[in-house]
Amino acid sequence: MIKVNNLHKHFGDLHVLKGVDMNVNEQEVVCLIGASGSGKSTFLRCLNFLEKAEGQIWIDGQQIDYKRDDLNDLRQDVGMVFQHFNLFPHRTVLGNVTEAPIYVKGVNRKEAEDEAMVLLDKVGLADKADCYPSELSGGQKQRVAIGRALAMKPKVMLFDEPTSALDPELVGEVLSVMKQLAKEGMTMVVVTHEMGFAKEVGDLVVYMDEGNIVEQAKPDEMFSNPQNQRTQEFLSCIL
Amino acid sequence: MEFLQALINSFPIFIKAAVVTVELTATALVIGTIIGLVIALCKISSRKFLNVIANGYITIIRGTPLIVQIFWIYYGLTSIVVLDGFWAASIALAVHNGAYIAEIFRGGIQSIDRGQMEAARSLGMPYSLAMRRIILPQAFRRIMPPLGNQFIIGLKDSSLAAFVTMEELFNISMRMAASTFKDIQFYSIAGLYYLLLVIIFTFLVNKLENKLSEGSSGVGR
Numbered sequence: 001m002i003k004v005n006n007l008h009k010h011f012g013d014l015h016v017l018k019g020v021d022m023n024v025n026e027q028e029v030v031c032l033i034g035a036s037g038s039g040k041s042t043f044l045r046c047l048n049f050l051e052k053a054e055g056q057i058w059i060d061g062q063q064i065d066y067k068r069d070d071l072n073d074l075r076q077d078v079g080m081v082f083q084h085f086n087l088f089p090h091r092t093v094l095g096n097v098t099e100a101p102i103y104v105k106g107v108n109r110k111e112a113e114d115e116a117m118v119l120l121d122k123v124g125l126a127d128k129a130d131c132y133p134s135e136l137s138g139g140q141k142q143r144v145a146i147g148r149a150l151a152m153k154p155k156v157m158l159f160d161e162p163t164s165a166l167d168p169e170l171v172g173e174v175l176s177v178m179k180q181l182a183k184e185g186m187t188m189v190v191v192t193h194e195m196g197f198a199k200e201v202g203d204l205v206v207y208m209d210e211g212n213i214v215e216q217a218k219p220d221e222m223f224s225n226p227q228n229q230r231t232q233e234f235l236s237c238i239l
Numbered sequence: 240m241e242f243l244q245a246l247i248n249s250f251p252i253f254i255k256a257a258v259v260t261v262e263l264t265a266t267a268l269v270i271g272t273i274i275g276l277v278i279a280l281c282k283i284s285s286r287k288f289l290n291v292i293a294n295g296y297i298t299i300i301r302g303t304p305l306i307v308q309i310f311w312i313y314y315g316l317t318s319i320v321v322l323d324g325f326w327a328a329s330i331a332l333a334v335h336n337g338a339y340i341a342e343i344f345r346g347g348i349q350s351i352d353r354g355q356m357e358a359a360r361s362l363g364m365p366y367s368l369a370m371r372r373i374i375l376p377q378a379f380r381r382i383m384p385p386l387g388n389q390f391i392i393g394l395k396d397s398s399l400a401a402f403v404t405m406e407e408l409f410n411i412s413m414r415m416a417a418s419t420f421k422d423i424q425f426y427s428i429a430g431l432y433y434l435l436l437v438i439i440f441t442f443l444v445n446k447l448e449n450k451l452s453e454g455s456s457g458v459g460r
Contacts, residue, residue, distance in 0.1 A: 048361050076363035086358035090376050100362035103372055145358075152362055 001026045001156055001187045002047065007055035009042055009211075016042050017053060018211040024156075024204075027185045031198035031219075034208035035234060040191045041083075043208070044160050047189065048080045060155055076104065079149030083161040085141040087133040093120065093144050094129040097151045105152070112151075119147040123177050139170030143177055150181075157181065159190040195238065199223055207231045245424050246431070249415065256411040257432050263325065263407055264394045267332030271393065272386075274333060275340025280370070282345050293341065300338035306399050308335055313403040328400035336393045343389060347382035348374055380451045387444035391437050398433075408432050 002024040009017035016039045024030050032040040046053045049064060049071055057064040059077060088096050097116040101107040107115075120126045123143040133141055142162055149157060159178065163171040175197050182188055182201045192198060198205050198219055205222040207215045207230075215228040226232045282293035300308070312334075313327040322330070351374050359369035401410035412429035416422040 050357050050361065072360075072363045072365050075361060078361070080358075080361035082354055082358060084352075084354055086352070086354035088355065088358070088373055088377075090380075099372065100359075100364060103368060104363045148358075148362070 001028070001060055002189070003056075003058040004047070005056040007043070007046060007053050007057065009039070009046060009051060009053040016211050017046070019055070020208075020211070020213055022206070022213065024187060024189060026187055028203045029182045029188045029190065029201050030204045030206060031202040032189065032191045032206050032208060033193070033195070033198060033234075038208045039211040040208045041160050044158050044189060044191050047156075047158055048078050049075060050080075072104075076100075076152045077155045079152060079154035079157040081142070081145050081149055081157065081159045081162050083164050085133075085138070085145045085165070087141055087145055087148070089133050091132075092129065093125060093131050093133070093136070096133070096144055097148045100148070101151050116147070116151060119150050120144075122150075122180075123147045124173070137170060138166045139173045142166065142174045146174075146177055146181070156187045156189065159188065159192070161191050161193065163192070163194055193238070195223065207234065209234070242424060242427070245421070246428055249425070249428060252411060252415075253408065253428060253432060256406055256408045257436065259405060260394070260397055260407040260432075261436065263329055263332070263400055263405060264390075264397045266325075266329040267336060267397065268390055268393050270329065270333035271336035271340055274337030275344050278337060278341035279344035279348060282341065283348060297338045297341060300335055305331070305335050305396055306402065309399055309403055324400070324404040328397070328403050328405050332393060332397055332400070335396070336389060339389050339392075340386065343382050343385045344378070346385075347378035350381055351377050380448075383444065383448045383451060387441065387448075390444070391440060394436060394440060395433060398429075 002022065004020060004022040007017050007020040008015070018039075020039075020043055022030075032044065034040045042051060045051045047057065047059075049066065052066050059074060062074060064071070064074065088099065091099060094113060094116055097119060098109070098112040101112040101115065102109055117126055117129065120129055123146055125140060125143055125147070128136060128140065128144075133144070136144065146157075146162075162178070163174050166174065171194070175194060178188070178190070178197070179201050190197070190202075200219075202219045204216055205219050206213055207222070207226075207228070209230050215222070215226060215231045217227075222231070223235065226235055278293045278296055281289040282297075284290060284293075309328060309331040312322070312331045313324065316322060316330075317327060355373055355377065356369055359373040360366070364372070397407060398409035400407055401413060404410075408429050412425040415425040415428075419425070
């Protein structure tokens with residue numbers, strides 16, 4: 001589903017990604033872990049073309065070229081959930097979810113709203129459809145953001161530290177929506193500090209450090225028997 | 240008492256002039272707002288040549304007096320195309336205010352969290368659609384106070400159109416003053432009309448501001 005080959009990214013003199021390769025199969029859940037500044041968020045943003053990088057990326061067999069006119073079409077296949085939710089504050093919850101289907105895909109309003117209500121029901125927020133984001137808790141906002149991304153019927157979902165900005169008691173509700181999504185077979189790449197989630201839901205755990213993938217393994221192996229010394233140090237710090 | 244008498248007697252002629260002032264200002268500000276928006280978008284564009292155009296425009300217009308710009312257009316441009324005083328003054332005022340409004344728009348747009356554009360783009364929205372549907376509506380709310388301020392300045396600056404034959408408030412008061420030698424009286428009357436217009440205008444802007452902030456609160460995320 002996603003194939004990345006030798007991805008490099010520079011911010012000025014800073015070499016953030018140093019030749020990252022990755023393969024994500026359909027229905028697979030890949031969890032990216034690593035210290036802050038290791039490049040994992042930047043890598044994720046490259047997968048949604050929010051950052052331009054050098055190297056090759058294929059999404060569902062289509063290679064990314066930043067000059068391509070249909071980059072916006074390609075983006076529709078890749079849903080993104082942000083650390084800070086980035087809901088549209090001037091639209092209701094329903095408006096947030098229907099915005100892109102109506103104005104990007106041209107779905108008629110009635111149909112878009114019906115589908116949106118199904119999605120909101122799925123994330124447990126159907127009763128908040130007419131609220132504005134400012135009236136929601138962080139966990140609710142993030143669940144709306146997941147619904148908003150799903151409304152475009154993406155083939156892949158990217159999560160950029162989706163629970164890092166949440167109060168501890170609100171983390172669970174977001175994770176359970178993500179678990180449900182994984183169970184339904186969504187292909188997911190998740191940057192996270194929630195090792196419990198990685199252990200339970202992840203098919204593959206990838207440890208990044210200083211712009212490189214240092215180690216990748218199945219969750220069991222990764223957490224019980226990390227091979228690389230840097231991975232060991234990182235995991236001993238947080239587990 | 241005498242002032243009050245003069246105020247009442249001059250009412251028919253001054254109210255006509257006030258209408259001209261309002262027409263002139265409204266035309267100039269509508270066009271000026273469009274110019275401002277276009278220049279602001281040029282200024283934040285990733286295309287270098289659009290930045291150069293926007294910066295050049297803002298530098299020249301902000302760097303020269305309005306009265307010079309009005310004369311440029313009235314005496315200069317009218318040698319190429321026929322423009323009456325109304326359009327010469329309107330265009331000059333629009334071009335002038337456009338430069339200031341551009342900076343107001345730019346500030347408003349750039350004050351919107353980057354994540355808003357990223358979220359919109361990540362949903363497959365092209366830049367222009369994201370700008371129109373997501374960024375500008377939020378920016379509009381924030382720029383209403385400085386925009387209203389600029390509109391008030393524009394309203395009062397329209398008095399300079401008096402020097403290109405427009406029979407607006409200031410022009411009329413100059414004439415009345417000259418023919419009666421009661422300068423203080425008629426300039427005070429003109430001032431009073433401007434004050435009244437600004438008060439009405441401020442009221443309308445406040446109403447609009449309240450309307451815009453209905454529903455969602457200003458919480459950025």
